[in-house]
Amino acid sequence: MADPILSLRGIRRSFGPVEVLHGIDLDLAPGKVHALLGENGAGKSTAMKILAGYQPASAGRILLDGAETQFHSPHDGESAGIIMIHQEFALAEQLTVEQNIFLGRELRKGLLLDKARMRQLSREYLARVNSQVDPDTLVSRLSNSEKQMVEIAKALSRNARVLIMDEPTAVLTSREVEILFAQVDALRAAGTAILFTSHKLDEVARLADRVTIMRDGAVVHSGPADQITEDGMATAMVGREMSDLYPAKPGIPPGAPVVLKVRDLSVARYAQGIGFDLHQGEILGLAGLVGAGRTEAMEGLCGIRPKTGGIVEIKGTPVTIRKPADALAHRLCYLTEDRKLRGLLLDMPMRPNLTLQALADFAGLLIDRKAEDKALDQAIQDFDIRGSRTVRVGNLSGGNQQKLLLAKIMLSEPQILVVDEPTRGIDIGTKQQIYAFLRRLAAEGHAIIVISSEMQELIGLADRILVMRAGRQMGILSGAALSEDSIVRLALGVSDAKSAAETAPEVPA
Amino acid sequence: MSDTTAPPRRGFTLPPMTVIGPVLALVLLIVLGASLNSNFLSAANVTNVLARSAFIGIIAVGMTFVITAGGLDLSVGSMAAFVAGLMILVMNAALPTLGIGLPLVLLGMGVALLAGLCAGLLNGLLITKLGIEAFIVTLGSMGIYRSLVTWLADGGTLSLNFELRRFIRPIYFDGLFGVTWPIIVFALVVIIGEIVMSRTSFGRHAAAVGSNEHVSHYSGISVARVRLVTYVMLGLLVGIATILYVPRLGSASSSTGVLWELEAIAAVIIGGTVLKGGFGRVWGTVIGVLILSLIDNILNLTSLVSPYLNGAIQGVIIVLAVILQRGRKASS
Ligand SMILES: Nc1ncnc2c1ncn2[C@@H]1O[C@H](COP(=O)(O)OP(=O)(O)OP(=O)(O)O)[C@@H](O)[C@H]1O
Ligand SMILES: [Mg+2]
Numbered sequence: 001m002a003d004p005i006l007s008l009r010g011i012r013r014s015f016g017p018v019e020v021l022h023g024i025d026l027d028l029a030p031g032k033v034h035a036l037l038g039e040n041g042a043g044k045s046t047a048m049k050i051l052a053g054y055q056p057a058s059a060g061r062i063l064l065d066g067a068e069t070q071f072h073s074p075h076d077g078e079s080a081g082i083i084m085i086h087q088e089f090a091l092a093e094q095l096t097v098e099q100n101i102f103l104g105r106e107l108r109k110g111l112l113l114d115k116a117r118m119r120q121l122s123r124e125y126l127a128r129v130n131s132q133v134d135p136d137t138l139v140s141r142l143s144n145s146e147k148q149m150v151e152i153a154k155a156l157s158r159n160a161r162v163l164i165m166d167e168p169t170a171v172l173t174s175r176e177v178e179i180l181f182a183q184v185d186a187l188r189a190a191g192t193a194i195l196f197t198s199h200k201l202d203e204v205a206r207l208a209d210r211v212t213i214m215r216d217g218a219v220v221h222s223g224p225a226d227q228i229t230e231d232g233m234a235t236a237m238v239g240r241e242m243s244d245l246y247p248a249k250p251g252i253p254p255g256a257p258v259v260l261k262v263r264d265l266s267v268a269r270y271a272q273g274i275g276f277d278l279h280q281g282e283i284l285g286l287a288g289l290v291g292a293g294r295t296e297a298m299e300g301l302c303g304i305r306p307k308t309g310g311i312v313e314i315k316g317t318p319v320t321i322r323k324p325a326d327a328l329a330h331r332l333c334y335l336t337e338d339r340k341l342r343g344l345l346l347d348m349p350m351r352p353n354l355t356l357q358a359l360a361d362f363a364g365l366l367i368d369r370k371a372e373d374k375a376l377d378q379a380i381q382d383f384d385i386r387g388s389r390t391v392r393v394g395n396l397s398g399g400n401q402q403k404l405l406l407a408k409i410m411l412s413e414p415q416i417l418v419v420d421e422p423t424r425g426i427d428i429g430t431k432q433q434i435y436a437f438l439r440r441l442a443a444e445g446h447a448i449i450v451i452s453s454e455m456q457e458l459i460g461l462a463d464r465i466l467v468m469r470a471g472r473q474m475g476i477l478s479g480a481a482l483s484e485d486s487i488v489r490l491a492l493g494v495s496d497a498k499s500a501a502e503t504a505p506e507v508p509a
Numbered sequence: 510m511s512d513t514t515a516p517p518r519r520g521f522t523l524p525p526m527t528v529i530g531p532v533l534a535l536v537l538l539i540v541l542g543a544s545l546n547s548n549f550l551s552a553a554n555v556t557n558v559l560a561r562s563a564f565i566g567i568i569a570v571g572m573t574f575v576i577t578a579g580g581l582d583l584s585v586g587s588m589a590a591f592v593a594g595l596m597i598l599v600m601n602a603a604l605p606t607l608g609i610g611l612p613l614v615l616l617g618m619g620v621a622l623l624a625g626l627c628a629g630l631l632n633g634l635l636i637t638k639l640g641i642e643a644f645i646v647t648l649g650s651m652g653i654y655r656s657l658v659t660w661l662a663d664g665g666t667l668s669l670n671f672e673l674r675r676f677i678r679p680i681y682f683d684g685l686f687g688v689t690w691p692i693i694v695f696a697l698v699v700i701i702g703e704i705v706m707s708r709t710s711f712g713r714h715a716a717a718v719g720s721n722e723h724v725s726h727y728s729g730i731s732v733a734r735v736r737l738v739t740y741v742m743l744g745l746l747v748g749i750a751t752i753l754y755v756p757r758l759g760s761a762s763s764s765t766g767v768l769w770e771l772e773a774i775a776a777v778i779i780g781g782t783v784l785k786g787g788f789g790r791v792w793g794t795v796i797g798v799l800i801l802s803l804i805d806n807i808l809n810l811t812s813l814v815s816p817y818l819n820g821a822i823q824g825v826i827i828v829l830a831v832i833l834q835r836g837r838k839a840s841s
Contacts, residue, residue, distance in 0.1 A: 304727060324729040334727070342727045345720045347787055356717055357728040359710045366708040408728075 003066060004029045005193045006051060006082065006162050011060035013046055015395070018388060020046055022217045023060065028162055028193040033184060035204040035225065036197045037237055038214035039427040040399025041386040044197045045087050047214070048164050051195070052084035053077030081161030085151050085168055087197075087398050087425070088340055091139045098122040098135035101154045125153040130179050144171040144338065145290050152180060156187075163187060165196040167398070169203060170425050173290045173453060181207060199399075199427050200454075201230040213237055238429035245432050246460035247439040256280045257315070259447045260332070260416050262301065265310035270296035271471045274310070278416065278447045283438060285462030286451040287487050293471040294451045295337060298418045302327040302334040314416070328357070333414030335405065337421040337451070339398075343405045346394030350385075350404060351376050353393055358411040379407035384430065398425040406434070417441065420451040435461055455484045469493050530833045531780055531796045534826070538803045546810045556689060558799075558806050560681070563691035564589075566798040567750040569773040570702040570791055571743030575643075576777050577706070577789030578739045579719035580636065583647040585747050586769035587654035588628045592751040593761035594658040596621045597667045609676050617677075617755075622748040628654070629744015636740065637733040651770070659763040666762040674759035681756040691753045698746065703791040715739060719786025775823065776801055779830040800826065 004027035013021040021043045028034055028051075036044050049055040051062070053071030061068050064080055071077045077084070091100045101122050107114040122135035131149045139147060148171050155163060169177050184194060184207060198204055204211065204225070211228055213221040213236045221228070221236045234242045260278040265271065271293040278284050286294045300307035303321040312319055314330050321327050327334070336342040344353050355362050355372050362368050362375070376389065383403040387396040393404060402425055409417070419438070423431045438461065442448055452458050458465050464478040467490035474490040488494075542549040568585050575582050600617040607613040628650070635646045661667060669677070684690050706712040714735045717725045722732045755761070778784055779800055780793025801823055808816040 323731065324727060325731065328729045336727055341721070342723045345717055345724050345787070347720050348716070352713060352717070356713070356725075356730075359713060363710045366704070367710060367713065369708075412729075 002029050002031070004063075005065060007063040007066075008047065008051065009061040009063060011047065011050055011057045011062070013043075013050060013055070014058045015388075015391070019058070020217050021050075021057075024214070024217075024219055025222075026051075026195075026212060026219070028195055029210075030161075030191045030193050031188055032209045033188055033194045033196070033207055034210045034212065035208035036195060036212050036214065037201075037204065037233055038197075039237055039429060040403070040425075041397040042214040042237075042427075043217040044214060045166050045397060048084060048166050048195065048197070051077075051162075052082050052164050054084065078158070081159075082164065083155045083158050083160035083162070084164040085155050085166060087166035087170075089144075089147050089151065091147055091151065093140040094138065096136050096138055097126075097133055097142070097150050100139055100150065101125060101135070101157060121157070122153075125157040126150070128156055129153050129176075129183060143290060145173055145176055148172055149176060149179075152183070156183060160187075160192060162193045162195070165194070167197050167199070167425055169198055169200060174455075177203070199425065199431070201233050201428060204233065205230055215239055234428050237427065240429075242429070242432065245428070245435065247436045249439075249463060250281075250443065252279050252282045252463055256282065259315055261311075261313040261316075263311045265297060265301060265312070266308045267293070267296050267300035267305060268308045269471075271300065271468070274466075274468070274473050276466055276473075276476060278449065280445055280447055281442050282464070283442050283448045283450060283462045285458035285465035286449060286468065287455065287458050287465050288468035288491050290453060291470075292468040292491065294468050295420055297468070297471075298334060298420065298449065298451060302332060302418060304334060328412055331413065331415035333357075333409055333412055333417050335409045335417070335419040335422060337424065339401050339405045340394075344393050344401055344408075347392050349391065350380075350389045350393055353404060354379055354408050354411060357408055358413075361411075375411060379404070379411070383407045384433065399427055399430060402426050403430065414446070416447045416449075418449045418451070421453065422450065423452075423454075423457065455487055458487070459484065467491050528781070531793055531800065531830070535796050535800055535803070538800060538807065542803060542807045542810070545807065545813065549807070549810060552687075554806070554810075556692070558802050559695070560689050560691045562798050562802040563695035564750045564754050565769060565772050565776065565801070566695050566795060567698050567746050567753075568743070568769060569776040569794045569798050570698050571739075571746035572773045573702070573777050573780070573782050573789045573791050573794045574706065574712075574715055574739040575743050576774070576782055576784060577719050577786055578715040578736050579722065579786030580643045580736055580739060581647065581774070582632060582643065582740065582743055583770050584628070584632060584651040584654060585743065585773060586766040586771075587651045587658065588625065588744070588747050588766075589751050589754065589769060590658045590761055590763070590765035590767075591654035591661075592621050592624045592628070592748055593755050593765055594661045594667050595624050596751060596755055597669050597759075597761055598661060600673060601670050604670055604673060609673055613673070614677055614680075618752050621752045621755075622745060625744040625746070625748025625751065626741060627744070628747070629741040630737075632744070633737040633740030637737045655763065658761060658765070662762055664763070666760050669755070669759040674756075677756040677759075679756070681753060694749065694753060698749070699791060699795050706789060706791045711735070711738070716787055716789060719783075720788070772801060775827050779826060781830075781833075784831070797830075 006028045008024050008026040011021055011024040012019060024047050026047065038044050046055065050057045053074045053076045062071065092103065098119055102118050107118050119135050126133055129149050129152055131153060133142065133146050133150060142150065148168065152168065168180060172180065187194060208225040211223065211225045211233065212219055213233060215237060231242065256279040258277045259280050263275045265274040274297050276284065288294050296305065299305045301312065303323045303326050312321060314332065319330055340346065351372050354376050362371050379385065383406060385400050385403045385407065387400045393401060406422065423434055426434065438448055450458065450462060459482050464476055465482060465487060466476045467474045467487055469491055474493065477486055548554055572582060596617045599620045600613060603613055603616055607616065632647055632650055635641055636643050680690055682689060684693060714730050717730060718732050718735045725732050776797035777794050779797035780790060782789040782793060804822050805819055808814055808819050
């Protein structure tokens with residue numbers, strides 16, 4: 001192996017009294033792709049931030065080209081050619097795409113900004129990742145996956161010697177993942193050292209030359225990628241033997257009552273004519289490409305955004321849902337895909353976050369803090385949330401934020417649960433727990449709708465799958481028709497797949 | 510890493526600077542005041558300082574809620590002047606029919622409360638229903654109330670009937686067990702405010718809305734209603750403050766309540782409430798109010814620094830408080 005460009009030796013890192021990295025060693029070599037794996041909260045993001053200068057280490061050495069160095073800021077890292085793409089977006093929402101790409105190194109012509117040139121270069125960078133985004137758009141208007149592609153374009157534009165990517169694919173569609181991987185291959189061929197994390201082990205097997213696995217802040221395995229199987233990775237990460245990822249499907253018993261009946265649901269600009277029956281004990285998957293209107297349709301159903309039409313019946317009674325509180329009153333609950341901007345109050349600790357939605361259950365005249373604490377104890381145990389309960393939840397690892405969000409939603413005891421990308425950024429061991437948890441809920445008589453961009457997840461978990469394309473319902477697949485192939489056909493609108501599916505929902509009598 | 514999931518009980522650690530900072534500043538001021546002037550700790554002076562703090566203090570408690578929920582209200586000073594003017598006009602007008610007595614006083618109080626409530630409601634509705642920036646709306650209503658009171662007073666001063674003034678003076682100067690009414694009401698408002706902020710759903714919701722309105726909306730909280738209620742509450746508290754204020758001088762003019770809004774906002778910020786919303790504490794606001802009044806009081810009692818520099822010293826303290834807040838963000 002060529003000499004590493006960047007190395008960590010015995011790196012430790014503490015937050016207050018808690019040490020989260022206990023002496024990490026890591027080597028990044030030119031022209032090699034290195035995967036960093038580990039459970040939620042294992043310390044991957046923290047290690048990466050130390051590598052790129054976003055955080056100082058508490059102890060240990062950083063070697064750049066074999067010589068000990070110190071990064072006092074991300075700027076130092078960048079000057080050394082180290083570029084990092086963060087797990088959570090680090091774009092300025094109120095600036096345009098172009099302003100973001102050139103943030104901090106704007107091009108000038110004399111005293112003035114050279115806008116024409118920056119715009120043209122932005123277009124070129126975006127073209128490298130096949131992104132259609134206009135450089136003049138405000139970042140706040142982009143979808144999550146578009147934002148991520150902008151981040152990637154921005155990073156690629158900086159000609160990095162070392163490129164660090166923290167869960168770059170978590171919010172990407174499979175097509176975008178392909179584009180990213182092609183760029184990674186090109187960078188590898190050009191001699192860039194690349195480090196990335198992912199909870200999708202198939203990606204790791206495909207892309208990585210080397211794999212390092214962390215558990216509880218320590219490295220437990222490091223070696224060539226072709227000497228470890230996906231199962232081996234999972235076992236090393238979790239520290240125990242992994243059984244089947246998806247729980248068995250008992251099937252919807254015949255005659256199970258319909259708990260949610262939706263007809264002709266429309267949400268302006270995003271979705272029209274959505275209709276389905278959801279049975280007690282059923283898990284219904286919602287598939288489609290990003291932008292197909294799945295999230296918007298379900299937000300319309302749950303009163304989060306206005307719906308422009310449609311009939312909703314819960315347990316046979318027509319209901320009017322105009323605001324989220326109405327949906328909650330019918331024990332219909334939506335778990336957002338965007339935990340950072342819509343799910344959690346990042347500046348607050350766990351307790352107020354957990355009880356925010358179900359606060360009425362904890363308050364007569366006054367809030368019963370003891371009961372809240374008890375609920376938090378329970379949630380931490382049930383969902384295996386790791387991290388300090390006094391720290392702001394913005395400082396929890398991404399996966400633990402997701403678990404807290406799930407716990408928060410479950411606290412309002414939903415009968416009908418709509419979960420949007422419930423396992424985004426979650427490690428494989430916890431994923432298994434969440435799947436089992438959802439299936440157990442269904443078995444207890446709840447009804448669940450799962451939106452996911454991971455087709456394998458939907459196929460493994462759902463009893464039936466509703467496929468949407470450009471705001472329209474393309475069909476509902478069930479039984480043997482639940483295959484990646486038929487979902488893709490419907491999602492892309494390839495016509496002959498329609499015969500394989502019941503295209504229209506059961507027409508109301 | 511089970512050790513990071515430690516139970517909430519922690520060993521004793523020094524509270525963070527944002528908590529001790531304002532308390533420390535207050536203690537220092539008291540020590541300074543006492544060492545400079547022997548009258549400083551006399552009952553008369555303490556009562557004087559507290560009673561004068563009461564007006565701004567009562568308003569600042571309401572302001573704490575507005576700011577915590579992510580809003581702002583610049584109109585409270587002129588609102589107080591307007592409410593005072595209205596109260597005086599109505600009481601003078603009803604004097605012939607009702608005569609001097611309790612009913613007339615109750616009428617005046619009712620008018621003040623109602624006017625404050627309506628003024629707060631108006632601000633709140635414009636901000637939440639029409640979606641106009643709080644800064645713009647309340648900048649506008651600040652001008653409107655100020656000009657209305659000037660118009661009501663015809664450019665001069667509105668005065669209560671002389672006999673009537675004598676009759677209601679006790680509201681400001683009397684009290685229970687030697688504690689005057691303004692201080693008693695201030696204390697009650699603070700205690701209730703602190704409980705509402707830290708122990709009720711409404712307080713939690715206000716902080717949530719100020720912290721992130723999207724998250725609050727998704728959690729089933731009516732963001733507009735929470736905000737609206739904070740403005741109405743503030744309006745009501747302005748009404749209460751005015752009821753205590755009018756008996757003191759028995760008059761209102763275009764210069765009544767000038768700069769109260771800034772003092773109230775300053776007290777809130779010095780007390781550790783976050784200006785952009787999401788975190789508020791009523792007890793901190795009380796300390797903020799006391800700090801501002803004590804500086805004024807000490808400058809007046811001693812000849813150390815010219816009282817004309819009061820504004821400059823307060824300005825320095827406000828900036829220091831904000832720097833402390835930034836420390837809070839960076840360290841967390
Ligand atoms: N600023 C901080 N203050 C306190 N604790 C922190 C801070 N940043 C991270 N931690 C803690 O450090 C631990 C490691 O977090 P890190 O984000 O590195 O995990 P991760 O491996 O990236 O997990 P994930 O897969 O969920 O992203 C977690 O327990 C987290 O709560
Ligand atoms: Mg991470």
